[in-house]
Amino acid sequence: xxxxxxxxxxxxxxxxxxxxHSTDFFYNTSPGSIxxxxxxxxxxxxxxxxxxxxxxxxxxxxxITPIGKKAFNKWMGKKPAxxxxxxxxxxxxxxxxxxxxxxxxxxxxxxxxxxxxxxxxLKELKKQLKKVENNPFKxxxxxxxxxxxxxxxxxxGRFAENLK
Amino acid sequence: xxxxxxxxxxxxxxxxxxxxHSTDFFYNTSPGSIxxxxxxxxxxxxxxxxxxxxxxxxxxxxxITPIGKKAFNKWMGKKPAxxxxxxxxxxxxxxxxxxxxxxxxxxxxxxxxxxxxxxxxLKELKKQLKKVENNPFKxxxxxxxxxxxxxxxxxxGRFAENLK
DNA sequence: ACTTGCATGTAAGTCGTTACATGATTGT
DNA sequence: ACAATCATGTAACGACTTACATGCAAGT
Numbered sequence: 001x002x003x004x005x006x007x008x009x010x011x012x013x014x015x016x017x018x019x020x021h022s023t024d025f026f027y028n029t030s031p032g033s034i035x036x037x038x039x040x041x042x043x044x045x046x047x048x049x050x051x052x053x054x055x056x057x058x059x060x061x062x063x064i065t066p067i068g069k070k071a072f073n074k075w076m077g078k079k080p081a082x083x084x085x086x087x088x089x090x091x092x093x094x095x096x097x098x099x100x101x102x103x104x105x106x107x108x109x110x111x112x113x114x115x116x117x118x119x120x121x122l123k124e125l126k127k128q129l130k131k132v133e134n135n136p137f138k139x140x141x142x143x144x145x146x147x148x149x150x151x152x153x154x155x156x157g158r159f160a161e162n163l164k
Numbered sequence: 165x166x167x168x169x170x171x172x173x174x175x176x177x178x179x180x181x182x183x184x185h186s187t188d189f190f191y192n193t194s195p196g197s198i199x200x201x202x203x204x205x206x207x208x209x210x211x212x213x214x215x216x217x218x219x220x221x222x223x224x225x226x227x228i229t230p231i232g233k234k235a236f237n238k239w240m241g242k243k244p245a246x247x248x249x250x251x252x253x254x255x256x257x258x259x260x261x262x263x264x265x266x267x268x269x270x271x272x273x274x275x276x277x278x279x280x281x282x283x284x285x286l287k288e289l290k291k292q293l294k295k296v297e298n299n300p301f302k303x304x305x306x307x308x309x310x311x312x313x314x315x316x317x318x319x320x321g322r323f324a325e326n327l328k
Numbered sequence: 329a330c331t332t333g334c335a336t337g338t339a340a341g342t343c344g345t346t347a348c349a350t351g352a353t354t355g356t
Numbered sequence: 357a358c359a360a361t362c363a364t365g366t367a368a369c370g371a372c373t374t375a376c377a378t379g380c381a382a383g384t
Contacts, residue, residue, distance in 0.1 A: 003259040013335050023258060026249040030373055035337055056380065057335060076263045079271060080253035082278050085190040089244035090308060094187060095167040096301040099240045107243060114246050137260040144254060144319060151315050155308060177363050194345055199365055220352060221363060 001037060002046065002072040005064040009050065012038055012060070022129060022138055025122060025145045038062055046071055089156070108160040115153045122146045165201060166210060166236040169228035173214065176202055176224070186293060186302055189286060189309045202226055210235055253320070272324040279317045286310045 004015050012034040019028045029037075038060075041047045046068035050061050064072070089111055096104055126142045133139065168179050176198040183192045193201075202224075205211045210232035214225050228236070253275055260268055290306045297303065 003255075003262065006259065006262045023255070026251060026254050028248070033372055072262070076256055076259060077267065079274050079278070080251070080256055082282055083251045084192070085309065085312060086250075087190060087244070087247045090190050090305050091167075091187070092240055092244055093301055094305045095170065095240060097299050098167065098170045098236070103241065110243050114243070118246055135261050137257055140323065141254050141258045145249065147319060148249060148315075151312075155311060159304065196346075197344055
């Protein structure tokens, strides 16, 4: 959230929209997390709220403070932690010896349909984001998503092939 | 946990060890989760406990019941959900325009050291697992881990290269 | 009239970790 | 003697989701 505020003040709703249009496939957060988080950040002096009415709608728009910027920079400077994969499909494959032989192939094929749907979604998202965003890093992460899900599709494809 | 019990009765400690030697890089669970989970599964009739003393040590060993097997099979039959990537490095890259230009390259290089360490770890794990495990699926998931982290290393490598 | 989107928030519950707490056995 | 490993568990906490609750504005 602090990162998003680095690009300028935003309401919780706006942050949610930004996530949906850029970080959705690797990070997204429900409204039930965003609003309480802003309240907590405000208490800690990381953000300040500006309340206004625009077009008859109440907007609680938050800006990052110097304290918030310091916290953001500290977080940015830390080496990223290696993440686990935590893919449900992998866990199922792990137990495939206890799953009906005839169902394995079908399950993988159906899973691949979803993966390819995600790839198409991300390609469309990139096309849309390109129009409004010229920050190369925000597009780079989308590229990663496209390449990762393509890799996953190919791996599962080869795996399903060997299942025959 | 039900999946692990499909290969035979196990104590919580044994499940933990099995996870460390095979699913660690995509699924692992702390003792603080395993023991309460067994108690819950027992209440639900999914598992039964056999208490014994072996070599002066108390062992609460759990077996899967027909009810548990049914639940496991039902879970196995469901199409796996597409998972999010949730990699901290990706989130940092997303905000790289707000991070010191000179620090970016260094951060990525350090991250890659960890990734390559993980690849080496998984290759060693596979070598060890091959000796005791002839279930092809349990080795296949390890292969995925090796290939995924190699892909990640290459992607980050290309990205870091362009950072110059 | 009705639906979708904008906009904010609370409450309950799930999932999982870390820290704490205990104690025996095995290897050096 | 000491450390590592075996072995089981509880308590506190953190992160996050889903469901609930409200209400206005804009488009069809």
